[in-house]
Amino acid sequence: xxxxxxxxxxxxxxxxxxxxxxxxxxxxxxxxxxxxxxxxxxxxxxxxxxxxxxxxxxxxxxxxxxxxxxxxxxxxxxxxxxxxxxxxxxxxxxxxxxxxxxxxxxxxxxxxxxxxxxxxxxxxxxxxxxxxxxxxxxxxxxxxxxxxxxxxxxxxxxxxxxxxxxxxxxxxxxxxxxxxxxxxxxxxxxxxxxxxxxxxxxxxxxxxxxxxxxxxxxxxxxxxx
Numbered sequence: 001x002x003x004x005x006x007x008x009x010x011x012x013x014x015x016x017x018x019x020x021x022x023x024x025x026x027x028x029x030x031x032x033x034x035x036x037x038x039x040x041x042x043x044x045x046x047x048x049x050x051x052x053x054x055x056x057x058x059x060x061x062x063x064x065x066x067x068x069x070x071x072x073x074x075x076x077x078x079x080x081x082x083x084x085x086x087x088x089x090x091x092x093x094x095x096x097x098x099x100x101x102x103x104x105x106x107x108x109x110x111x112x113x114x115x116x117x118x119x120x121x122x123x124x125x126x127x128x129x130x131x132x133x134x135x136x137x138x139x140x141x142x143x144x145x146x147x148x149x150x151x152x153x154x155x156x157x158x159x160x161x162x163x164x165x166x167x168x169x170x171x172x173x174x175x176x177x178x179x180x181x182x183x184x185x186x187x188x189x190x191x192x193x194x195x196x197x198x199x200x201x202x203x204x205x206x207x208x209x210x211x212x213x214x215x216x217x218x219x220x221x222x223x224x225x
Contacts, residue, residue: 003043003046003047003217006039006040006042006043006046007043007214009039010036010039010040010043010210013032013035013036013039014036014206014210016032017032017033017036017202017206018199018202018203018206020032021196021198021199021202021203022196022199026198029071029198030071033067033071033202034064034067034068034071036067036206036209037060037063037064037067037209038064040060040209040210040213041057041060041061041064043213043217044056044057044060044213044217045057047217047220048222050220051100051220052097052100052101052216052220053220055093055096055097055100056097056213056216058093059090059091059093059094059097060090060209060213062086062087062089062090062093063086063087063090063209065086066083066084066086066087066090069082069083069086070083077138080138080189081138081141084141084142084145085141087145087182088144088145088148091145091148091149091151091152091178092148092152094152094155094175094212095148095151095152095155097216098152098155098156098158098159098171098175099155101159101163101216101219101220102163102219102220103162103163104162104163104164106162108158108161108162109161112161113157113158113161116154116157117154117157120150120153120154120157121150123150123179124146124147124150127146127183127186128142128143128146130191131186131187131190131191134190134191135190138190142186142190145182146186149178149179149182150179152175152178153175153176153178153179155175156171156172156174156175156176157172157175159171159172160172163219164219166215166218167215167216167217167218167219168215168219169215170211170212170214170215170218171211171212171215171216171219172215173211173215174207174208174209174210174211174212174213174215175208175212176208177204177205177207177208177211178204178205178208178209178212180204180208181200181201181202181204181205181208184197184200184201184204185197185201188201
């Protein structure tokens, strides 16, 4: 019951926030953005105990810290770097979380896994190569971050092949939206400004977090006696 209520609250606040972003009221960031991820944190907190529950809560916590720090990027580049580090920790935690999910009895298709891994590697190399001329002093942090989020996507893709439905599809979709969100952010910051970038970044980011949380919870249903 509590989880259902928190999910409804999350969706309502997200809709209000995204409408504000779409209409150009980006100053609402200071009021609405800090309360979004904590709602998902409480969804996880009130869910029954499962082996990787703490990992999910830690990933959400560092995501929330990253959200807060990135609110102050206009004050200096150091805030962007700190936000990058916090989300890097979140993605490492998500990778650990995905790696420790219980696999189903089905065997992983090695050919599909190899093909998917190659596509993820192509994305990583292509995105870094595309942005490299414009990264300046942030070259190493951005490359490290891109490598970590690509690794997170790889773990989610592996899960897509070995986890139970529908959790596998939800988590992979969430990881994919995370990559899309960060790709939009990177292109907007380092290559060319994108119209309504804040809206598209947050739309895909919130979808990512929501899908990952609900996917992990579905992968860890309450055991019936």
